[in-house]
Amino acid sequence: MFYVEKEIENIGIEAAVQYTDAYSESVYSFANTINTIDGGTHLTGLRAAITRVINDYARRTNLLKDADPNFTGDDTREGMTAIVSIKHPDPQFESQTKVKLMNPEVQTYVQQVVGEAFNQFLEENPSAGKSIISKCLTSARARDAAKKARDLVIRKSALESMTLPGKLADCSERDSSKTEMYIVEGDSAGGSAKQGRDRHFQAILPLRGKILNTERARLDKILSNEEIKAMISALGTGIGDNFDLKTLRYGRVIIMTDADVDGSHIRTLLLTFFFRYMPELIEQGHVFIAQPPLYKISHKNSHHYVYSDDEKDKMLKELGNQAEKATIQRYKGLGEMNPTQLWETTMNPENRTLLQVAIEDAAAADHTFDMLMGSEVPPRTRFITTHAHAVRNLDI
Numbered sequence: 001m002f003y004v005e006k007e008i009e010n011i012g013i014e015a016a017v018q019y020t021d022a023y024s025e026s027v028y029s030f031a032n033t034i035n036t037i038d039g040g041t042h043l044t045g046l047r048a049a050i051t052r053v054i055n056d057y058a059r060r061t062n063l064l065k066d067a068d069p070n071f072t073g074d075d076t077r078e079g080m081t082a083i084v085s086i087k088h089p090d091p092q093f094e095s096q097t098k099v100k101l102m103n104p105e106v107q108t109y110v111q112q113v114v115g116e117a118f119n120q121f122l123e124e125n126p127s128a129g130k131s132i133i134s135k136c137l138t139s140a141r142a143r144d145a146a147k148k149a150r151d152l153v154i155r156k157s158a159l160e161s162m163t164l165p166g167k168l169a170d171c172s173e174r175d176s177s178k179t180e181m182y183i184v185e186g187d188s189a190g191g192s193a194k195q196g197r198d199r200h201f202q203a204i205l206p207l208r209g210k211i212l213n214t215e216r217a218r219l220d221k222i223l224s225n226e227e228i229k230a231m232i233s234a235l236g237t238g239i240g241d242n243f244d245l246k247t248l249r250y251g252r253v254i255i256m257t258d259a260d261v262d263g264s265h266i267r268t269l270l271l272t273f274f275f276r277y278m279p280e281l282i283e284q285g286h287v288f289i290a291q292p293p294l295y296k297i298s299h300k301n302s303h304h305y306v307y308s309d310d311e312k313d314k315m316l317k318e319l320g321n322q323a324e325k326a327t328i329q330r331y332k333g334l335g336e337m338n339p340t341q342l343w344e345t346t347m348n349p350e351n352r353t354l355l356q357v358a359i360e361d362a363a364a365a366d367h368t369f370d371m372l373m374g375s376e377v378p379p380r381t382r383f384i385t386t387h388a389h390a391v392r393n394l395d396i
């Protein structure tokens with residue numbers, strides 16, 4: 001990590017930068033202690049300085065060959081965590097909300113201060129410099145591979161007139177505000193869902209096994225995963241920088257997995273993918289989680305579905321002395337329900353319960369996904385140890 005603090009023309013400048021082995025950039029900018037969430041000239045200056053110094057250093061140390069193109073800003077910022085803070089006697093913001101700094105001179109000063117300090121840091125720490133350049137090289141190769149993969153997906157889609165994945169059971173309605181796509185765990189549950197759905201507005205996309213953990217993988221590897229490619233193709237929005245919510249084919253994207261550990265894991269992997277590569281899908285309220293029943297309680301000729309242990313206990317209490325004669329079936333998988341039961345309990349809009357996925361605090365969500373799904377084991381171990389006492393109904 002390197003840190004610099006300097007004052008130029010009565011403008012105080014502070015910056016700290018550290019590289020990690022993660023793939024995402026995490027940068028926070030402040031102007032007169034105000035968090036400028038949309039950045040501004042101070043953030044532009046920081047990024048420009050980092051990119052320029054890394055390219056100059058790589059050329060100077062022959063880590064970047066003459067025939068190699070310069071690193072892009074995306075290459076030099078992958079895995080970078082940074083804070084830039086300025087104190088200005090007359091700050092100019094884009095609006096009253098003060099989310100973006102506009103003073104043009106700040107960009108020049110920040111670029112100068114950060115550039116000098118970062119260059120000195122690399123000269124004094126050659127091993128760190130070599131590691132940073134190595135990461136940039138890997139990022140550049142992955143970016144090139146991802147571009148080729150993305151272009152291939154786009155060309156293939158254009159040539160095939162946006163052919164949908166073969167495993168998708170599409171619906172007949174074409175108004176996306178009325179349609180929904182169920183992402184279902186496994187072919188067995190997918191078969192029941194296809195038979196039980198309303199074909200007019202409900203589409204079914206069964207997934208085979210657990211998808212790739214996108215928190216630990218680069219875009220080129222993600223785009224080569226068949227299950228993820230099927231989702232991208234079915235949704236129609238594109239991915240990452242090419243994401244366009246206007247082309248979304250289904251107004252509701254509903255994750256429907258088993259009520260066990262594997263089901264929870266698959267749900268988390270899907271949410272990780274959406275959060276990292278299609279965040280607008282969540283932000284605009286298009287992602288939901290289906291709530292299949294946990295139990296079927298049969299008594300005499302009546303059947304009741306309950307969705308939690310509390311509901312089960314309440315119903316048995318209501319039955320009183322007759323509770324002993326009741327038959328209780330615990331559903332561990334969606335495949336245990338026939339198409340009619342799945343429709344009645346989980347897919348019928350008149351009866352079902354859906355949980356809408358929302359992001360109240362993007363920074364906290366970013367930290368949580370990184371902690372639970374990232375490559376660092378100690379934070380995950382601390383989380384498990386801290387919350388182990390609160391676990392109920394452990395499925396092992």
